[in-house]
Amino acid sequence: MSPSRSSVKYHIIPTEQNDGNNRGKRTCPKLTRYKIVAIVSIFILAITFVVLAKSFNLYQSSTCLLNGANISGNKQEHLHLPHTKRRIPQCLIIGARKAGTRALLSFLNIHPDIQAVGRELHFFDDDDNYQLGYDWYRKRMPYSFKNQITIEKTPSYLVESVAPERVYMMNSSIKLILIVKDPVLRTISDYAQFRENKVLRQKPIIPFESLVIDPETGEINRSYNAVRRSIYCRHLQKWLRYFSMDQIIIVDGDKLSKAPWREIHKVEMFLNIAHVVNKDKFIFNQTRGFYCIRNEDQSEKCLSRSKGRKHPDIQPWIVNKLKEFFYPFNEKFFKMLDRRFNWNDDINNDEDENN
Numbered sequence: 001m002s003p004s005r006s007s008v009k010y011h012i013i014p015t016e017q018n019d020g021n022n023r024g025k026r027t028c029p030k031l032t033r034y035k036i037v038a039i040v041s042i043f044i045l046a047i048t049f050v051v052l053a054k055s056f057n058l059y060q061s062s063t064c065l066l067n068g069a070n071i072s073g074n075k076q077e078h079l080h081l082p083h084t085k086r087r088i089p090q091c092l093i094i095g096a097r098k099a100g101t102r103a104l105l106s107f108l109n110i111h112p113d114i115q116a117v118g119r120e121l122h123f124f125d126d127d128d129n130y131q132l133g134y135d136w137y138r139k140r141m142p143y144s145f146k147n148q149i150t151i152e153k154t155p156s157y158l159v160e161s162v163a164p165e166r167v168y169m170m171n172s173s174i175k176l177i178l179i180v181k182d183p184v185l186r187t188i189s190d191y192a193q194f195r196e197n198k199v200l201r202q203k204p205i206i207p208f209e210s211l212v213i214d215p216e217t218g219e220i221n222r223s224y225n226a227v228r229r230s231i232y233c234r235h236l237q238k239w240l241r242y243f244s245m246d247q248i249i250i251v252d253g254d255k256l257s258k259a260p261w262r263e264i265h266k267v268e269m270f271l272n273i274a275h276v277v278n279k280d281k282f283i284f285n286q287t288r289g290f291y292c293i294r295n296e297d298q299s300e301k302c303l304s305r306s307k308g309r310k311h312p313d314i315q316p317w318i319v320n321k322l323k324e325f326f327y328p329f330n331e332k333f334f335k336m337l338d339r340r341f342n343w344n345d346d347i348n349n350d351e352d353e354n355n
């Protein structure tokens with residue numbers, strides 16, 4: 001006989017939820033609440049840890065860039081770390097063109113207290129750029145911490161007459177770096193660049209002689225830009241109308257090629273920053289004939305191929321003529337600095353300064 005529906009008895013099986021006093025209520029026992037609090041706390045701690053680790057990592061990688069990987073590029077310019085902002089430079093490399101300005105900037109940029117602008121911004125010498133204002137200029141600076149010095153280099157600032165006053169109006173206490181090399185070598189280097197550009201564009205090459213020698217007088221052509229740029233005393237004079245000599249450091253470009261750490265040490269002192277860029281930071285590259293930056297992994301970072309290019313052979317009589325020509329200007333320059341360079345050492349020139 002099959003049991004009738006009404007006679008079947010169903011028993012409720014007690015469960016955790018519907019058992020005893022707690023029947024029908026969702027409760028959270030004390031232990032579980034603690035568990036939740038603990039899990040949430042661990043989660044928050046983990047997130048904090050990840051955020052901290054990330055910013056530390058970012059800082060490390062930016063230091064790495066500063067420590068050498070950034071010789072010709074300007075990668076860190078785009079790194080916007082917390083507490084950094086773009087600042088108007090507190091220091092400028094004003095020239096001289098072809099004297100080693102790029103090497104100087106790149107080597108200084110190894111220093112953690114320095115942020116260098118990779119590009120030449122031509123702000124103070126180019127009217128169109130200057131019209132764009134300080135904000136345009138500032139926006140082209142790399143991000144920097146408060147304690148870091150921003151440096152910009154544009155070698156034509158040295159020779160463009162408008163530049164000193166404009167720089168002074170922006171910051172009268174700015175620090176200026178002028179790197180110079182033997183004016184004869186500098187003139188030839190200037191020509192070598194001009195010549196290479198012609199070759200690359202497949203344009204006719206004008207010989208050095210026809211540019212540097214005035215065909216009418218047979219003397220040095222003073223209006224040839226490569227010559228004009230090497231008359232350092234004239235350009236420095238214009239800067240000294242606005243700035244005192246203790247705001248300007250003169251770097252020896254010839255020495256910078258041979259032992260960069262020595263010249264950089266002088267600049268570190270001038271900028272009141274610790275001596276960091278020592279000999280260990282460089283490797284001599286035999287093929288290039290120049291020092292390159294030693295990266296942390298011991299690899300080297302050299303300047304681009306446009307630096308240290310082969311110079312054309314210049315006839316000795318032209319070289320001698322150039323030496324004689326620059327002699328009095330060099331003497332004047334040495335007097336202004338109260339310091340001599342060896343550029344005039346092999347010349348017997350009894351003439352008084354006549355320029």
Ligand SMILES: Nc1ncnc2c1ncn2[C@@H]1O[C@H](COP(=O)(O)OS(=O)(=O)O)[C@@H](OP(=O)(O)O)[C@H]1O
Binds near residue numbers: 290291
């Ligand atoms: N370490 C290192 N590597 C390569 N080149 C070096 C270095 N140190 C100094 N120099 C010299 O720098 C010269 C180029 O000068 P600038 O950088 O001022 O040139 S520019 O005005 O920016 O075009 C360049 O001139 P050239 O040799 O005529 O090419 C070099 O002599």
